[in-house]
Amino acid sequence: MARFVITGGTGFVGASLANALRALGHDAILASRGRHLHAESQYWVEYDLVDAATVANIVEAKPDGIFHLAWSTTPGSAENDPAADAKTNLGGLLALFQQVTAKLSVPVVFVSSGGTVYGKARTLPITEDHPLDPVSIYGITKLAAENYASRFWQLQGLDVRIARLSNPFGVSQSIAKLQGAATIFARQVVLGEKVTIWGDGSVVRDYIDVADSASALIGIMMAEVTDEHSIPTFNVGSGEGASLNELLRIIGDAAGREPNVSYVGGRAFDIPANILDISKIKKATGWQPRQNMKNSIQEMVQNLAERLDSQ
Numbered sequence: 001m002a003r004f005v006i007t008g009g010t011g012f013v014g015a016s017l018a019n020a021l022r023a024l025g026h027d028a029i030l031a032s033r034g035r036h037l038h039a040e041s042q043y044w045v046e047y048d049l050v051d052a053a054t055v056a057n058i059v060e061a062k063p064d065g066i067f068h069l070a071w072s073t074t075p076g077s078a079e080n081d082p083a084a085d086a087k088t089n090l091g092g093l094l095a096l097f098q099q100v101t102a103k104l105s106v107p108v109v110f111v112s113s114g115g116t117v118y119g120k121a122r123t124l125p126i127t128e129d130h131p132l133d134p135v136s137i138y139g140i141t142k143l144a145a146e147n148y149a150s151r152f153w154q155l156q157g158l159d160v161r162i163a164r165l166s167n168p169f170g171v172s173q174s175i176a177k178l179q180g181a182a183t184i185f186a187r188q189v190v191l192g193e194k195v196t197i198w199g200d201g202s203v204v205r206d207y208i209d210v211a212d213s214a215s216a217l218i219g220i221m222m223a224e225v226t227d228e229h230s231i232p233t234f235n236v237g238s239g240e241g242a243s244l245n246e247l248l249r250i251i252g253d254a255a256g257r258e259p260n261v262s263y264v265g266g267r268a269f270d271i272p273a274n275i276l277d278i279s280k281i282k283k284a285t286g287w288q289p290r291q292n293m294k295n296s297i298q299e300m301v302q303n304l305a306e307r308l309d310s311q
Contacts, residue, residue: 003027004221005063007047007096008070010034012173013111013165013213017067020214029061032070049092055099065221066108068096074179075116078138079269085141093145097152097160107159109221110149113142114164114235114276115205124241125277128164128233136269146233153231161220166237166276170210170296171303182207182297183304185248189255190305199266201245204273206237209291219285237276238289250294254301 004021008014009030018028031047045057049070058066071089078085093110100108116139118130134140152158169182188195216236225232242250252259282288 001025002064004065005029005031005058005061006067007031013168014069016172016210017214017217031058049088052095055095059099059103065106068110075136075138082137089141101156101158109161109163112146112162112164114166115274117143120271121273125275127277128235128280150231162233163217163220164235166206166208168208168210168213171300186251186301186304189251189259194260194262196262197244202243203270204241204243206241206275208238209296212289212291216287219287223285234281235276235278237278239278241275250297254298
């Protein structure tokens with residue numbers, strides 16, 4: 001049994017990752033600004049991206065590994081305040097890396113963004129060696145974080161692995177804090193609300209069940225890393241793509257109603273298509289996605305409907 005710290009552990013992906021680790025017999029310590037209602041005190045430590053002193057709490061937990069998921073922005077909010085995006089997220093990441101390098105000798109899995117760091121795809125599916133040319137502030141900051149991680153890996157000997165995660169969705173996401181097209185659209189369709197789509201709905205994304213995301217991150221943490229020439233980097237996605245229109249059709253079928261859709265002008269930072277090649281992580285870890293997108297969406301829609309009815 002091992003002991004892992006998850007920054008941003010009370011968030012959507014972090015909570016799923018914690019559950020997956022515990023199911024394997026490991027201890028999962030959630031590091032966040034506030035303790036989750038169901039988090040026992042011995043499995044939670046205070047951590048804030050803007051307070052470097054709180055990194056000491058992670059060090060004192062004496063973990064065998066750290067998953068760094070904490071991030072203060074979404075693609076939309078990062079565009080609104082680029083300065084805060086960079087200051088908070090890069091400052092927090094660097095404080096963590098500095099303390100781990102100085103006081104611990106454990107692997108760190110940094111969760112980056114497979115949907116934004118590549119920019120406009122030159123080939124599909126996108127492999128890890130695809131040119132990195134983000135068009136969004138969110139992607140630019142995630143790439144900067146990757147570059148800092150690479151520097152600490154190369155010059156400081158920090159064991160950092162990068163996970164470029166696509167678009168996770170699933171049943172466990174908080175109704176009050178929905179994020180990502182799949183879950184936001186599902187809630188709107190279930191409630192009969194208008195769904196707003198930027199552009200014509202042809203934008204293609206790679207969607208992955210959050211349970212598959214969690215198992216992939218664990219696989220990266222446990223992997224025997226042998227590549228000595230560059231920082232270990234893995235795409236984490238389903239390896240398949242669906243347009244926003246296709247996604248809405250699946251959600252509508254699961255909810256048993258026709259979505260009320262409003263199309264508005266596209267956003268400059270929305271790339272036309274993003275589908276990740278996941279061959280590398282499959283080969284390195286033996287991981288592969290196990291959840292079927294349509295089945296996962298149907299389960300998510302049913303779960304959302306039940307929770308909304310009970311409110």
